Amino acid sequence: MAKMDNEQSQLVAFTIISYSGAARALVHEAMDAMRQGDFELADQKMQEADEQLVQAHQAQTDLLHQFANGVEIEIQIIMVHAQDHLMTTMTLKEIAQEQKALCQQIQELKVLVEARAQ
Numbered sequence: 001m002a003k004m005d006n007e008q009s010q011l012v013a014f015t016i017i018s019y020s021g022a023a024r025a026l027v028h029e030a031m032d033a034m035r036q037g038d039f040e041l042a043d044q045k046m047q048e049a050d051e052q053l054v055q056a057h058q059a060q061t062d063l064l065h066q067f068a069n070g071v072e073i074e075i076q077i078i079m080v081h082a083q084d085h086l087m088t089t090m091t092l093k094e095i096a097q098e099q100k101a102l103c104q105q106i107q108e109l110k111v112l113v114e115a116r117a118q
Contacts, residue, residue: 003072009079012063016082019056023049024089027096034096034103042100049093056086 030045060083067073 001070001072004066004074006074006076009073009076012059013076013078013082015059016056017078017085019052019059020082020086020089023052023056024085024092026052027089027093031096031099034100037103037107039100039104046093046096046100053086053090053093056089060086 026045026049030042030049033039033042033045063073
């Protein structure tokens with residue numbers, strides 16, 4: 001049975017961390033834009049985050065394919081960290097999508113309140 005060496009495993013882990021970290025930063029930028037009511041910028045940042053997450057997910061999928069094909073992969077703490085980083089970023093992205101809907105509703109209510117105040 002083939003075995004993935006530690007250097008390869010660490011490279012995959014750091015690839016996942018790098019892409020998911022970039023995605024996380026972009027999601028936070030999108031959330032900031034949402035709070036400011038700039039939904040076009042928020043959408044752009046979320047799209048950029050998606051592109052980063054696709055890369056992180058591809059690294060993860062490649063690793064799973066190797067495992068499924070019989071490659072022995074020793075799990076190190078850095079890989080656990082990478083998987084945790086990816087999953088929390090994906091969860092944050094889902095929360096950001098919900099935040100967008102709420103921010104849009106707040107924006108609409110502000111317009112209604114301001115219109116009635118005049």
